Amino acid sequence: MFDKLLNIGCSFDWITPSLGFLQDFLFGPFSDFGITANPYWGRKEIKWYLGDYGIRVWGLMYNFSGDVLLFTVRKR
16 A cells, blocks of 8 residues: 555656756756765755866756665766
């Protein structure tokens, strides 16, 4: 029963992937990265750190199991 509820709830999140595809299209060639999730490097810290070097970051999310932080940057 609980698994069915989770599957139904996950199907409603179509906004996040749609925004990611739109940003991929708008920002040109891109590269995807993933780092091991830990308490010191969250979404905010990655965006802040790379932003200090002028690197735009989007698509910050954790994989399904929550052990890898995924993000996208523009390829140069």
